[in-house]
Amino acid sequence: MSIPVDKPEPKSPYESTCEGAPSSRDGRAVRNVLDRVGDKWSLLIIVTLQGGRLRFSELQRHIPGISQRMLTLTLRGLERDGLLTRTVHAEVPPRVEYDLTSIGRTLIEPSRALADWAIAHYATIEQARVEYDTDA
Numbered sequence: 166m167s168i169p170v171d172k173p174e175p176k177s178p179y180e181s182t183c184e185g186a187p188s189s190r191d192g193r194a195v196r197n198v199l200d201r202v203g204d205k206w207s208l209l210i211i212v213t214l215q216g217g218r219l220r221f222s223e224l225q226r227h228i229p230g231i232s233q234r235m236l237t238l239t240l241r242g243l244e245r246d247g248l249l250t251r252t253v254h255a256e257v258p259p260r261v262e263y264d265l266t267s268i269g270r271t272l273i274e275p276s277r278a279l280a281d282w283a284i285a286h287y288a289t290i291e292q293a294r295v296e297y298d299t300d301a
Contacts, residue, residue, distance in 0.1 A: 199247050206231055206239045208276045211265065214249065215273045218264035248272065 202208055205229065213219070213227045225236055240263060243249045248269035254260040265273075 195268060201242060201248075202272060202276070204239065206235060206280065207243060208235075208272075210239060210243060211272050212276050214263060214265045214269070214281065218252070218262045220260065220262055224263060243269070260292065 177298070189257060202211070208227050209231075210224065211277070215222060221236065221240075223239075224231065228236070231239075240249065240251065244251050244263075247266055249263050249265050251260045252264070
């Protein structure tokens with residue numbers, strides 16, 4: 166005979182999505198989307214495209230430090246996920262432009278909020294890292 170164990174109250178609305186219950190599909194959705202937008206470059210690309218469509222070279226100029234390969238890979242992933250569109254114009258040389266889709270535009274506000282939070286707290290985080298590394 167097994168003794169029932171009381172489960173603690175969830176700490177967030179997402180906690181139950183990680184337990185393998187039928188709602189775990191939601192947990193997978195959260196993790197999959199965060200894998201895309203939580204990488205090093207996606208949010209920067211999304212925020213850069215908030216002003217409208219840009220060519221590949223313009224995007225690369227606006228995002229310091231991103232290599233041509235990483236920009237290409239990240240743009241492909243964002244296009245695959247339906248967050249941006251890629252338009253090829255039949256010109257010589259070919260002109261390729263990228264623009265956010267309507268669902269991609271819904272990420273602008275949370276992206277900017279996260280970026281603002283990171284900027285506001287970066288010094289504190291850096292100090293915590295130094296203290297942690299000194300104690301280790």
